[in-house]
Amino acid sequence: MTKISTQTVYAKTALLPNGWAKDVAVHLDREGKITSVETGANQSGTATQILLPAPSNLHSHAFQRAMAGMSERRGSEPTDSFWTWRQIMFRFLDALSPDDVEAIAAFVQMEMLEAGYAAVGEFHYLHHQPGGTPSDNLAEMSDRIMAAATETGIGLTHLPVLYTYGGCDKRDLAPGQIRFGNDFERFQKLHEMASDQLKSLPKDAVIGVAPHSLRAVDDAGLSAAIALAGSAPLHMHLAEQVAEVEEVLEAKGKRPVDWLLNTHEVSHNWCLIHCTQMTPEETLGLAKTGAVAGLCPITESSLGDGIFDGVRYLGADGQFGVGSDSNIRISLSEELRTLEYSQRLRDKCRASVATEEKSTGRVLFDGVVAGGAQAIGRQSGAIAEGAYADLIALDGTHIDLDGREGDEILDTYIFAGDDRMVTDVWSAGRHVVQGAKHVQGEAIRAKYRATMASLRDRL
Numbered sequence: 001m002t003k004i005s006t007q008t009v010y011a012k013t014a015l016l017p018n019g020w021a022k023d024v025a026v027h028l029d030r031e032g033k034i035t036s037v038e039t040g041a042n043q044s045g046t047a048t049q050i051l052l053p054a055p056s057n058l059h060s061h062a063f064q065r066a067m068a069g070m071s072e073r074r075g076s077e078p079t080d081s082f083w084t085w086r087q088i089m090f091r092f093l094d095a096l097s098p099d100d101v102e103a104i105a106a107f108v109q110m111e112m113l114e115a116g117y118a119a120v121g122e123f124h125y126l127h128h129q130p131g132g133t134p135s136d137n138l139a140e141m142s143d144r145i146m147a148a149a150t151e152t153g154i155g156l157t158h159l160p161v162l163y164t165y166g167g168c169d170k171r172d173l174a175p176g177q178i179r180f181g182n183d184f185e186r187f188q189k190l191h192e193m194a195s196d197q198l199k200s201l202p203k204d205a206v207i208g209v210a211p212h213s214l215r216a217v218d219d220a221g222l223s224a225a226i227a228l229a230g231s232a233p234l235h236m237h238l239a240e241q242v243a244e245v246e247e248v249l250e251a252k253g254k255r256p257v258d259w260l261l262n263t264h265e266v267s268h269n270w271c272l273i274h275c276t277q278m279t280p281e282e283t284l285g286l287a288k289t290g291a292v293a294g295l296c297p298i299t300e301s302s303l304g305d306g307i308f309d310g311v312r313y314l315g316a317d318g319q320f321g322v323g324s325d326s327n328i329r330i331s332l333s334e335e336l337r338t339l340e341y342s343q344r345l346r347d348k349c350r351a352s353v354a355t356e357e358k359s360t361g362r363v364l365f366d367g368v369v370a371g372g373a374q375a376i377g378r379q380s381g382a383i384a385e386g387a388y389a390d391l392i393a394l395d396g397t398h399i400d401l402d403g404r405e406g407d408e409i410l411d412t413y414i415f416a417g418d419d420r421m422v423t424d425v426w427s428a429g430r431h432v433v434q435g436a437k438h439v440q441g442e443a444i445r446a447k448y449r450a451t452m453a454s455l456r457d458r459l
Contacts, residue, residue: 004032004429008045009389012396013409015052017382020406024051028389031203032429036385046424046431049396050409052365053383054118054425055332056155056372056390059235059273059294059323062105062145063126066452067092068328093179094130095458098144100451101126105148107448110438111330112154115419118390118427119155121271121323121376123210123235125163125180127190132178138186139193146197149205151440153432155390156201157376159210159235160194162187162225167215168251180212184224191228204388204428206377208233214248214256222264231269233377235294239282240274240305257282266291271375273323276306283309287318292375297338299325307342314353314363321371333421336364336414361410380428393424 007028014024016037025041026034096104105122112120122145128134137143142160149156163180166173173181182190191209198207209229211217213236217225226234239245239256248256257278260266270291278286286293295308303326313320322335340360343352354360373381373390380390394401394409400416401409413421425433432439 004028004030004431006030007429007431009048009051009391009426010041010043010045011048011051011393013050013405014383017384024383026051026383026389026391028429032389032427033379034383034385034387034389037383048393048424050394050401051383052392052394053369053381054116054390054392054427055365055368056119056121056157056321056376056378056380057112057117057323057332058121058271058292058321058372058375059296059325060108060112060120060122060327061125061325062108062122062148062327063093063096063101064325065108065111065327065330066096066100066104066455067326093126094176095455096126098135098140100455101141102144102148103447103451105145106151106444108327108330109148109152109154110441110444111327112324113152113425113427113432114422114436114438114441115330116332116392116422116425117154118380118392118425119157119204119372119376119378121157121159121208121233121235123159123161123273125161125210125212127160127182128179130179132173132181134186137193138190139197142190142194143197146201146205149201151444152438153427153430155204155378155380155388155427157206157208157233157378158194158198159208159233160187160191161210161212162221163212163216164221165216165218168247170218184221188224188228202428202430204378206233208235208377210235213237213244214252214259215244226264229269233271233375234269235271235273235375238272238275239277240300242277242306245277255279255282257286261285261289268374269377271321274300274305274308276300276308278309280309280312283312283318284316287313287316290319292371293318293320294323294375295320295335295339296323296325297335297342298329298331301338301342302326302328307346308339310339310343311347311352314367319367319371319374321368321375331419333414333418336361336368340364340414359407359411361412361414362407364414365410388428389426390428391424391426392422394421395423
């Protein structure tokens with residue numbers, strides 16, 4: 001991406017920290033940070049209709065995008081589930097080369113930006129060659145994710161994953177998992193090499209640590225990963241599936257969330273992914289920690305994970321954000337709509353998370369903007385001085401948005417519209433989506449098409 005310069009973004013209507021405002025001018029510096037915000041301003045710079053702070057996509061496995069539409073047939077098992085889907089995923093990833101991963105990641109990141117996300121937390125566990133042999137460059141696959149981010153301009157929080165065992169009993173990794181595997185010593189070296197490579201990215205790039213799950217790391221590995229992360233983002237899958245909960249309960253004598261909250265000091269830099277299998281007490285306990293619940297409603301629906309207890313969690317002021325996870329469907333508006341509709345279907349109600357002060361759409365949007373930024377350690381989350389300019393512009397002339405004011409804008413965007421309402425996106429000041437299209441979209445799409453054609457011949 002080209003370097004950014006000082007610029008001004010003007011909006012007829014904008015969502016600021018203190019609410020909606022008219023005729024807003026947002027001034028940016030060369031580092032992509034907001035230097036000042038004016039209201040009642042004259043039009044100047046890049047003109048938009050509706051300007052919002054852009055959320056961060058807090059959980060992605062980029063390579064799984066290439067599997068979209070390939071896992072909807074039932075196999076020989078009497079019922080299909082997360083565990084049968086995982087076997088399909090393992091077979092698929094054995095065909096992926098570093099070049100494939102880079103092309104797929106660039107395409108995924110482009111789609112995220114066009115959907116309105118300004119940044120992504122890439123939960124990256126595809127580390128090695130088929131068969132598990134490390135590349136000469138141990139962090140080769142991490143380098144390819146970063147190369148994709150350089151091409152697309154997305155804000156990247158890279159989350160190398162520690163994945164050591166095939167289950168709580170410390171069994172060896174199965175053939176499909178072997179490309180993920182590292183003991184902590186090798187993982188620490190990989191993380192160090194990825195950290196060095198991250199320095200070639202813009203200043204808003206961040207690196208964190210991701211112990212995969214309580215099944216894939218032992219107690220010593222988890223403690224070491226926590227120490228390595230320090231105050232940086234620390235992400236982990238937790239309590240996604242009933243079988244996972246049962247395995248952890250048998251091995252540790254407690255359910256996953258209960259065990260974690262009673263064993264480690266979970267805090268604001270933690271992001272716990274899914275948490276669809278929690279008791280009411282665990283839900284309230286997680287909310288008290290200040291950690292972010294990383295929700296992936298489309299993927300959780302696809303895999304039959306269950307429904308996050310959002311009403312209870314938000315009622316306890318819990319922090320949350322959303323991610324596209326398996327990337328079978330990348331749509332910011334649809335993640336929010338699916339999250340809310342799942343609550344309505346379970347509880348047989350409407351406007352489940354709305355308050356007297358804020359509409360459903362406003363509660364959801366404010367939550368994912370703040371929670372996403374917190375989860376990936378990004379200095380964004382508001383159109384405010386000092387924050388990175390992560391911005392999303394909606395088409396105020398769209399037939400469904402025409403004449404809408406205040407929170408009804410967000411309600412209409414989420415529940416009546418879709419991501420086709422997005423006209424422009426800035427990531428730390430990089431104006432990467434213009435006229436609803438990514439500025440490098442043609443080249444990125446062509447490379448992805450070629451990659452998929454090659455993969456079809458190899459699968």
